[in-house]
Amino acid sequence: RRTMSMTAAERQSFSLSQQSVLLSTLLLLLLVAEIPCPVRATSLVQLQLVFRHGIRNPIRMPPNDPYAGRYNATLGQLTPAGAKQMRDLGHFVRTYYAEQRVLPERYDPNVMWAYSTDTDRTLASCQAFLLGLFPNQSPGTNLSRNGSSVASAGTPIPIHSGPKKSDVLKPTGYTCPVRDQLIKATTTGAAYRAEENRARDFLKRLASATGKQSFSLSDAWTLGSAAEMWLGMGLRLPDWLSFSDYQRLQLMRLRKYEMKFDDNPLVRKFCGGPLLDRMLTSARAKLSGQTSKVSQKNSKNQNQNHGLSLIIYSAHDSTVASLASALDLELPSWALCLRLRPCSPWRCTAMPRFALLIITPRNTGRSC
Numbered sequence: 001r002r003t004m005s006m007t008a009a010e011r012q013s014f015s016l017s018q019q020s021v022l023l024s025t026l027l028l029l030l031l032v033a034e035i036p037c038p039v040r041a042t043s044l045v046q047l048q049l050v051f052r053h054g055i056r057n058p059i060r061m062p063p064n065d066p067y068a069g070r071y072n073a074t075l076g077q078l079t080p081a082g083a084k085q086m087r088d089l090g091h092f093v094r095t096y097y098a099e100q101r102v103l104p105e106r107y108d109p110n111v112m113w114a115y116s117t118d119t120d121r122t123l124a125s126c127q128a129f130l131l132g133l134f135p136n137q138s139p140g141t142n143l144s145r146n147g148s149s150v151a152s153a154g155t156p157i158p159i160h161s162g163p164k165k166s167d168v169l170k171p172t173g174y175t176c177p178v179r180d181q182l183i184k185a186t187t188t189g190a191a192y193r194a195e196e197n198r199a200r201d202f203l204k205r206l207a208s209a210t211g212k213q214s215f216s217l218s219d220a221w222t223l224g225s226a227a228e229m230w231l232g233m234g235l236r237l238p239d240w241l242s243f244s245d246y247q248r249l250q251l252m253r254l255r256k257y258e259m260k261f262d263d264n265p266l267v268r269k270f271c272g273g274p275l276l277d278r279m280l281t282s283a284r285a286k287l288s289g290q291t292s293k294v295s296q297k298n299s300k301n302q303n304q305n306h307g308l309s310l311i312i313y314s315a316h317d318s319t320v321a322s323l324a325s326a327l328d329l330e331l332p333s334w335a336l337c338l339r340l341r342p343c344s345p346w347r348c349t350a351m352p353r354f355a356l357l358i359i360t361p362r363n364t365g366r367s368c
Helices: 008-012 080-096 120-133 177-188 190-198 200-210 217-232 243-262 265-288 317-326
Strands: 026-034 042-052 112-116 310-315 354-359
Touching: 042 080, 042 265, 042 317, 080 120, 112 120, 120 310, 177 190, 177 243, 177 265, 190 200, 190 217, 190 243, 200 217, 200 243, 217 243, 243 265, 243 317, 265 310, 265 317, 310 317
Parallel strands: 042 310, 112 310
Antiparallel strands: 026 042, 026 354
16 A cells, blocks of 8 residues: 555556556446346446546646746646547447446436536546547437437537535545544644655755755645646656656655545545445435435536436546545556455445446556
């Protein structure tokens, strides 16, 4: 679980083609119901997807940024490369589950529901993902539950969102003083200082290269995020930042999420628990045939969904990290495709029919 304890060989294997799994990680909650059948003992009846937005512009300007003029007015926005990445991801999911009969050929509000945080890059990512997921969307497709349709060049698919203070996809968005205190103690306490001391020489070199008097661990995280975006946009790393430096920055970012969401069991529950509860509620409703209210309480769309087959969540890397921690799963550091075990036996007593899988779209065409 500790990325900073990797051997030199393991660090070397963290190649550019495999960079930042969090960028394209997809958490899939697969609901497998035991259905009597002479050929197959089980059948996939529901699929829930949680993914991070595609490649974006940096949220904050790192020191001595050589590409500052390229995105001053678009900080944090989805890039064209990120939009393509999400379309490819949607196509990958369509191909991967083509024979599972859980994905409709075209959008159907009776069987699927899409939700995104109220952030430009996640909303745009969800739109791009849906374009890849439903390539056969055609004019006249049913738009409503009463059977009405509209003739257009392409039928838009509704994407729901809610305010930050009540959004389960924002692990630190809703009000929780206890959680905030625990996270602060972790990210500014002994663990943080130990990581900063371990990287002292590295941080001093970055400070010298960027012209800053000092370079903190938080500065390194900001620089690592920006460097990831530079490479994602096909830009070169600046001369003062080698590729081995880039690799180290990405490992430090992974350790950041471990410190923030994984080191304290209570933080795991506070940050990943609300989303996990919503996902399990929807899954149990599908199994039991009950009504599942998956919309936010203050959402204008209060549809009661009877057994949804497909639920999509477009979110952030913090969402993926906190949910993985709540499930006691490792954050994959460089695996292209990692099939995770079902939840451990003591966790499975209340949900024996669930399986969880983490994949990335780079394994398109390969079996996981």
